[in-house]
Amino acid sequence: MAGPVNLILVGEDETDRLGRAVANHLSPGNIVLLRGGLGAGKSALARALIRQLLDDPVRDIPSPSFALVQPYDRPSGPILHADLYRLGHAAEITELGLVDHDQAILVV
Ligand SMILES: Nc1ncnc2c1ncn2[C@@H]1O[C@H](COP(=O)(O)OP(=O)(O)OP(=O)(O)O)[C@@H](O)[C@H]1O
Ligand SMILES: [Mg+2]
Numbered sequence: 001m002a003g004p005v006n007l008i009l010v011g012e013d014e015t016d017r018l019g020r021a022v023a024n025h026l027s028p029g030n031i032v033l034l035r036g037g038l039g040a041g042k043s044a045l046a047r048a049l050i051r052q053l054l055d056d057p058v059r060d061i062p063s064p065s066f067a068l069v070q071p072y073d074r075p076s077g078p079i080l081h082a083d084l085y086r087l088g089h090a091a092e093i094t095e096l097g098l099v100d101h102d103q104a105i106l107v108v
Pocket of ligand 2: 063
């Protein structure tokens with residue numbers, strides 16, 4: 001069984017490349033959880049990943065900090081980009097509709 005992989009990303013271009021590479025391994029129903037401190041590069045990784053999934057390298061990918069969930073439609077199922085940082089309780093995950101679509105790719 002494969003263990004954890006540690007990657008050092010030197011510069012935003014490498015974050016971008018990782019995001020695109022991860023996107024190419026995702027299928028409907030998959031969940032990507034990003035965790036890290038302020039400015040760790042979570043949004044940059046999510047942006048690259050979602051642009052790749054949408055096959056649109058210049059698509060505006062706004063931060064979901066205020067809307068909490070930013071949806072994108074695709075023929076194979078939606079992408080839901082969510083920010084859970086401001087949630088007060090785990091039940092809000094259900095209220096936000098994050099588990100409504102079993103064919104969604106969820107990027108948190
Ligand atoms: N590998 C990298 N090396 C250097 N800078 C990077 C790298 N990846 C992303 N950045 C840059 O770091 C800055 C912070 O990234 P980003 O906004 O994605 O962080 P974040 O984890 O979403 O932060 P926050 O928690 O505040 O939302 C951005 O300007 C981004 O372009
Ligand atoms: Mg961010």
